[in-house]
Amino acid sequence: MxxxxxxxxxxxxxxxxxxxxxxxxxxxxxxxxxxxxxxxxxxxxxxxxxxxxxxxxxxxxxxxxxxxxxxxxxxxxxxxxxxxxxxxxxxxxxxxxxxxxxxxxxxxxxxxxxxxxxxxxxxxxxxxxxxxxxxxxxxxxxxxxxxxxxxxxxxxxxxxxxxxxxxxxxxxxxxxxxxxxxxxxxxxxxxxxxxxxxxxxxxxxxxxxxxxxxxxxxxxxxxxxxxxxxxxxxxxxxxxxxxxxxxxxxxxxxxxxxxxxxxxxxxxxxxxQALLDEVICRLEQPLEAEWFKPSVLPDELAAALREWCHADIGMINSGMLLDGLSEGNVSRENIHRICPHPVNPCKVILKGSELREIISYAMTDEIVNLSFKGLGFRGEVMGIMAFDGLEVKTVLMEDGLHHVTDILHNGQQLISDEEYAVATADMFTFGKFYPQMKHAKKKYYLPEMLRDLLEWRLENRY
The missing domain is CATH 3.60.21.10 (Metallo-dependent phosphatases)
Known part of the structure; x- marks a missing residue:
């Protein structure tokens, strides 16, 4: 042998x-x-x-x-x-x-x-x-x-x-x-x-x-x-x-x-570093990114999503941004540092009733404070949801938790049977958090990264 x-x-x-x-x-x-x-x-x-x-x-x-x-x-x-x-x-x-x-x-x-x-x-x-x-x-x-x-x-x-x-x-x-x-x-x-x-x-x-x-x-x-x-x-x-x-x-x-x-x-x-030092815009004042209260930079990302995806509504968790941006020059490295995730944008068609369920759950302390890794997310915590094209009102109740009281699109309450095009992160369509998105019949994925959209938004706005 x-x-x-x-x-x-x-x-x-x-x-x-x-x-x-x-x-x-x-x-x-x-x-x-x-x-x-x-x-x-x-x-x-x-x-x-x-x-x-x-x-x-x-x-x-x-x-x-x-x-x-x-x-x-x-x-x-x-x-x-x-x-x-x-x-x-x-x-x-x-x-x-x-x-x-x-x-x-x-x-x-x-x-x-x-x-x-x-x-x-x-x-x-x-x-x-x-x-x-x-x-x-x-x-x-x-x-x-x-x-x-x-x-x-x-x-x-x-x-x-x-x-x-x-x-x-x-x-x-x-x-x-x-x-x-x-x-x-x-x-x-x-x-x-x-x-x-x-x-x-x-x-x-x-x-x-x-x-x-x-x-x-x-x-x-x-x-x-x-x-x-x-x-x-x-x-x-x-x-x-x-x-x-x-x-x-x-x-x-x-x-x-x-x-x-x-x-x-x-x-x-x-x-x-030399390649990432390219300046994409200059800020006259800082753009803050808070995880547990509304702030400017997550709102900008939500707006970028809505505009890029040609959607009615943009929504993104604030924890997707690891930090804010200081005043002065903003480089590609700065954008990559605060948004390193391999996460793509997508557009999902949801009924008003489904969107209401998603938003109500997204605004609970359980989800806002959730720490996790996976689905491309490389952040620390989920954070509150930021919106563009949507106004969400909450109130602190006797149970010590925030509860959603009103959700307005163009100044009007969401209509349960009406369909809305929602631009968000693709990871939300994989079913772990929001099964309504997973089971949505119409989902459109885009090849860009979220940081590409943020870079595009800042370059054209500031």
Whole structure:
């Protein structure tokens, strides 16, 4: 029996947490040195969401700083996550990997004319230690958002088995790079045959030793650069089958930082800062942003939403703005600092009765004081709702809580059966807070970020 060992290392869901990247780098450089001394090859993969525009480096360099860091560690392959796919414009994504020294593998992304993007391939056959490894890439198909950006994204469930069969016919081992999340990975393992390992991402699970589903090994290594993933496969060349496969999620929390990588990140920060220093307007007086009482800047964002989306009403939670703006020059960096979220605007058609229910709930202390992370929101607290095109009156009752007494549109009470076009944040349509928005039959999503609308509003108004 001749066993060939395949060593694979991977990262997933860094989300531009560069404070951990130099530790990841230290770990990977140590592994590289070990393999060079042993004369054994290995693969290095990234599973997507390496980029996150919440960080100024990613925002300022439009993700190219992330690509540079992957290049420096000599990654072999990467797939895209939803952060690369739907928080970058189509043009930005098409240009993101122009200087990449690794190949991008994603099989379910197309131009709307049916052709594949030039920066990506659907799969790759890579010979590793004498074994042919077939590598397929897939990403989570947020169809509506990709369509808005000019892409077509397919569900892997509709075509993947045929592709796996094709790749399997050319390979000894088949690896699926999946930015689909653990639930989908488990379902794919149950429904598809011929996949040896699914290296996963998206849901940020820490699978310290992986899980086996229908003889497929599934692995994932957390988020934010806290872990690096390892996969080891022992392949029997004589009998042409996998003997063993193991997975590990290795913490890098206590590792020493790599000095060269830390310096690269520092230089990228300076480069990004220069790009973000562009002045968009000058304020003669401060624009305050309060979370628990009405203030000017959230009102401006609500107005920007209403105008940009051509809606009757604009509404946004004040906590979407992390801070106000001081008088003087306002730069792109200032806007990014106070509104870093990868959250998009949308327009929802709601009946007056539904809108009344939403507003009444939004103004409760429970929601106003709610602290949460997720759905793209990177703030501290929800805050009160700011409105444009709507007047909401509340009163403090004997129970110590604020209660909505009147909701006026154009000076008139909301009409229960009348429809209103409401511009707001897309995260409110995902059902966690306001099921009325989730179940609305008419929803229109826009590709811009909320900070783009705020920047547009300030540039044209001040």
């Amino acid at each position: 001749t066993c060939k060992t395949l060593n694979i290392y991977y990262t997933n869901d860094l989300h531009s947490h560069f404070e951990n990247w130099s530790k990841v780098s230290s770990f990977l450089k140590e592994k590289k040195k070990m393999h060079e001394l042993q004369g054994t090859p290995y693969l290095l993969l990234d599973l997507g969401d390496h980029s996150d525009k919440v960080h100024p480096i990613t925002e300022g360099t439009v993700g190219k700083g992330n690509v540079q860091l992957l290049n420096e560690l000599q990654y072999d392959y990467a797939t895209i996550g939803n952060n690369e796919g739907i928080t970058f414009s189509k043009k930005e994504l098409e240009e993101l990997y122009t200087e990449a020294t690794f190949e991008v593998i994603v099989s379910n992304l197309y131009h709307q004319d049916g052709t594949r993007p030039s920066f990506a391939i659907p799969y790759k056959i890579h010979e590793l230690n004498g074994v042919k490894v077939g590598i397929i890439g897939i990403t989570i198909p947020y169809e509506q958002f990709y369509s808005l950006l000019g892409w077509t994204i397919h569900s892997p469930y509709n075509y993947l088995q045929e592709l796996v069969n094709d790749v399997r016919s050319q390979s000894d081992v088949v690896i699926l790079m999946s930015h689909m999340g653990l639930g989908n990975d488990e379902q794919l393992a149950r429904e598809m045959t011929g996949i040896d390992v699914i290296i996963g991402a998206h849901t940020h699970h820490v699978l310290k030793h992986g899980v086996i589903v229908e003889d497929t090994l599934i692995t994932q290594s957390g988020k934010n650069g806290n872990y690096v993933g390892e996969v080891t496969i022992c392949f029997d060349l004589e009998n042409d089958h996998v003997l063993e496969k193991e997975a590990y999620a290795v913490s890098v929390r206590n590792r020493k930082e790599d000095d060269l990588t830390r310096e690269s990140i520092k230089q990228l920060g300076l480069k990004a």
